[in-house]
Structure formats: C-alpha cells, structure tokens
Amino acid sequence: MPATVSEVIVDTLVQAGAKRCYGIVGDTINHLTDAMRRSPLHWVHVRHEEVGALAAGGESYLTGTLSVCAGTCGPGSLHFVNGIFESHRNGAPVLLIASDVDRRERGLGFPQALDQRRIYEQCSVFCEEIAHPEQARRITAMAAQAALNKCGVAVVIVAGDMFKETAADELPWAVHCAAPVVRPSDAELDRLAALITDARRITLYAGIGARSGREQTIALARHLQAPLVHTTRAKEFLEPDNPYNVGMNGILGNKAGFHAVNDCDLLICLGTDFAYTQFYPDNAKIVQIDTDATHLGRRAPIDLGLVGDVGATVDALLPRLAPRTDDAHLRKALDTWADDRKRLEHSADEPDPTLIHPQFVAHTLDRLAAADAVFTADGGSPMVWLLRHLTANGQRSFLTSLLHGTMANAYPQALGMALAAPQRQVIALCGDGGMTMLMGDLLTLVQENVPVKLLVFDNGSLGFVEMEQRIEGLLDSYTDLKNPDFAKLAEACGLFGRRVEQANALEPAMHEWLTHDGPALLDVKVNRMELVMPPEVELSQVASTAIFGTKAILSGRTDEFMALLKNNFWR
Secondary structure, eight states: OOOBHHHHHHHHHHHTTOOEEEEOOOGGGHHHHHHHHTSSOEEEEOSSHHHHHHHHHHHHHHHOSOEEEEEOTTHHHHTTHHHHHHHHHTTOOEEEEEEEOOGGGTTTTOTTOOOHHHHHGGGOSEEEEOOSGGGHHHHHHHHHHHHHHHTSEEEEEEEGGGGGSBOOOOOOOOOOOOOOOOOOOHHHHHHHHHHHHHOSSEEEEEOGGGGGGHHHHHHHHHHHTOOEEEOGGGHHHHSTTOTTEEEEOSTTSOHHHHHHHHTOSEEEEESOOOOOGGGSOSSSEEEEEESOGGGTTSSSOOSEEEESOHHHHHHHHGGGSOOOOOOHHHHHHHHHHHHHHHHHHHHTOOOOTTOOOHHHHHHHHHHHSOTTOEEEEOTTHHHHHHHHHSOOOSSOEEEEOSSSOOSSOHHHHHHHHHHHOTTSOEEEEEEHHHHHHSGGGHHHHHHTTOOOEEEEEEOSBOHHHHHHHHHTTOOOOSOBOOOOOHHHHHHHHTSEEEEEOSGGGHHHHHHHHHHOSSOEEEEEEOOSOOOOOOSSOOHHHHHHHHHHHHHHHHTTOHHHHHHHHHHHTOO
8 A cells, every 4th residue: 555655754764763753743744643653653742842852852962863853834843943953053863844834825825834944944954845745755864864964953844735645656765874084184184293293382172073082082182291171062071081181161161271271382173163262372373173164263263274083183193293291281281170170179068058059959969860870951050060060970971052052951851861761860950940931841751751850950040141140240130030839830740849948958859859760850949149150250250240249239239249249259
C-alpha cells in the first residue's frame, strides 16, 4: 500500500536516528502525529512550543543526534521561534516540521497563514518546503543531513493538506554523516611556528571548537609551557584533569584567565569565536584557528587566521616546534588561579545560618550531585553560579544559554536531556524569573514522568538585570518579582517540592530532593543583595555603583545600599 507524505517523513526521520518529536498536536499536523503514533518516534506533548524547541535542543546538544519538533500552522509554529534560535546557536541538530495552511488557501489572507520561510531561514542551516509528495523523503533527508553535518536547526515546511497526499515510490534517499579532517597548509603552519618561536609569553585560548581536540590542546600547552584559558562553553571538557588550566576570560571569568590573556605577547585562539572584543589583548599578536573561515578576525584584529580542526592542526604543528622550558608566564598564571579558587571557596562559606548566599547553594550542590550529573542553568545569575562553582570532572555535562542569552532555558533543556539520558541525574539551575516565564511545562515533567531536578534561586528579582542597572549608576527599576511558594506550586502540579529559608536546612533538603524518584523542585530563598563580580573591577563601575548609592540614599533606600555593600565588598 502506498505511503502518505506523513508516513514517509516519519520513516525518514526514524532512519536518520531521531527518537523523539516535541510539540503540541493540532489541525494541520494531525495526520503527521497519527503517523508518529504508529512509529517508533516518541511524541513528547509539551504545554508550550518554545519548551519543545528548547527540550529538543537540549537532547541533541547532549547526544549529537537528531531530535524533532513539529508545530501547527500560524501560532503553533511561531511559538517555537525563541527555542529554535537558542538550539541553532548552540549547534544542536534539530529538525523542525513547520506546517502551513492548505495550499488552496495560500495568498488569500487565510487565518493563521504566514511566511514560514522568511521567519526560519535566519535561524537554520536548511529551510525548504515540500512542494510535491514525491519530494517528501528527499527533502526530509536533506534537512536531517544538513542539521547533523552543519550542527544546527533544519526546517521543513509542509502544507497541512500535503501530509495526507500519497507519495509515489521514490528513490531511496538517505542521510549521510561525514567526518572530514581539515588542517591548514604546510606554508601556513610554518608561519604559525615562526610566530611561536619569536614569542616570549604565549597563552592558549580554547573554545567549544576544541572539544574533539582536547588532548592535542593540552599537549600544545605542555609543549609550550603555556597557560590554557577556556571559554565558558569549553568548561566541560577543558577544565578537568588539566594542569595548564587557569580558568575563563570575560565578564564571567576569573583573574587568572583574564590576566593570562592580557599579559601575553602571543594569543593562540583554538576553536573559539568569543564575542567580546574588549577582552582580547591590546598589545599581543593574535592567531585564530577555526573550521569556519568567516569567523577569522571578526571579534578582534588577528595576525594570522587558519582554517582547520583543532586536533588535526595541532598534530601537524607540534613536529615543527621545539619544546619550551621557560615556564615563568605559566607559573604566574597558575599562582593567580590558585588564589582565584581560594576566593571562590571562601565566597561559598555561610557564617550566618539565617542568610543563604547563592554561591553557598551552588557549592553545596557541587558536593551532593552525582559524579556524572547533567546541569543546565537559566541565563543570568544561575548561569554564573554554575560556571564558577560547579566542578567539571570529565563525566559531568553542562549547558547554558551563552550565545542566545535567553531566559527560561534551563528546565526545558533539562527535560530533553533527561529523556535522552534516563540513567543520569539531570539538574536545572533556575532563576525565579526564568521559572515563572515557562512554568506551565512543570505539568509536562509530571505527565511524561521525567525525573528532572529543578533548583530555584528565589531572590524575588530579576537579579542580573538589577545588577546591570546598578553598575550603570541607575536605580533598579521593574525588577521586583512577587513569587509564589514554588515548593507548594510544584506539589500542586504533582512534583515533589521543598522550600529552604535557612542555610543549616539546605543540605538535608537538597539530599532529599536529589534522591527523590521523579521530578522534584527545591525552592531556596537566597540573598538578593549579591553582585556578580567581574574578574577586574573597573574604576567606572565603582563610580557608577557610588552613583547608585547616592540615588538610593536620596530615595530613602539606605538599607538596601548598605546591604549591597555588606554582602559584596565587606565579606
């Protein structure tokens, strides 16, 4: 019996390795979801499509395999947009099936009609429409292949009536994944070797592009006696068991990473496209190695740009270099890194049991969480506590919204990761603002019985925004949050819920929360007056904070300003 377009699409996705499709059912995709019902593809019924896109992205980021979303025409497909942008920027291979109104209604101003291509082509590696039933397998396979090989989102647009059409026998189109090895030319490597030979203080700065070249990156640091600074996205694989690691650069970084980058005379960037120009050195030569030539020199002026995989490039480079013995630059960075770690440990102390600092919460979680736990964190301060206080040990996985910077990403991404890795502990560090933005899908955790552990940093404010306003010398405005008791809310939704308001109650409650068999939420009332301190405090920031203090006092908010000083400068 000839297959329908719906059946062909589903079969192609299953053959491409997809295991789950996230979405909300509805008119234009009812035939597609019926085909999924009769297939190995598991439909995950979310309450908001944005959560579906974030969950699919979390699954694909963790596994490197294809995941799927599907939405109805108009609002159904549009609700995916933010989650699709997030997943695309994370490099997660997700395929979105965006349905459209029936073909006979196009161009007539029909309700819910919109131009899907114009919306999604800016956040995808592939965006095409199935215009004829005989294209169904071919275009779906092309989309899956693009998502997997280009590491991003692919979008297939299908009119609602197309799903019901019969697809004639087609050629056996299939998905192919390649693993080419790319490295610079010999002449380019010789130029890099000459720059290294002439340099006195070399720092390596590695990013997510060095993931498959971890061992070569560390070998290069050893060969050059160079400190190795990593980006926030590379924490997971460059921090563990690495004697050359000196932490991170950037606003979320530490002094050792910051100074190692700024004090060198040659910076070698390995698979990083770190966006903030102000954190690159002013007086050093810069070399950048990336698989994408369009990334070369777009963040800071560079002296040499090379296209290649980090591992293959370093393998070809090392025989051209004499090993170095001068480790003064490295020793200085490592000593500063040791001081940084002492400060982080001290900041996690909690001398007052009636007050809970977020660092103390993160530090306690680090001790109690499983050795192979998976962590996500909302954009804003939860992301900072994850990056600074959770230990990467080579078994743990981390995902934060570092390129898109969205709110409310943590527990939706954790949902997809937990479905993909049911044997691992999956923990979402949530801000109270992020939690309340997409709170409806707590019900999805219960309905799908996904044992995600949600930790809510409950400070009653949009804390990161509040900090930004104060550093600008502004009075914080419109950041207050009137929150519910999240533990009671969780229990009403069917989750395990606990609330902690004193430091000495945290550890037993956290242990109970982590060991609960099923989805669970821990609501921790944390200190609101907590700044995220950069690695170097600039004079302008001090001046702006003083301006905030003056405004606060004049506005009758003296207690608030004094609490800010006590918690961040007198500890």
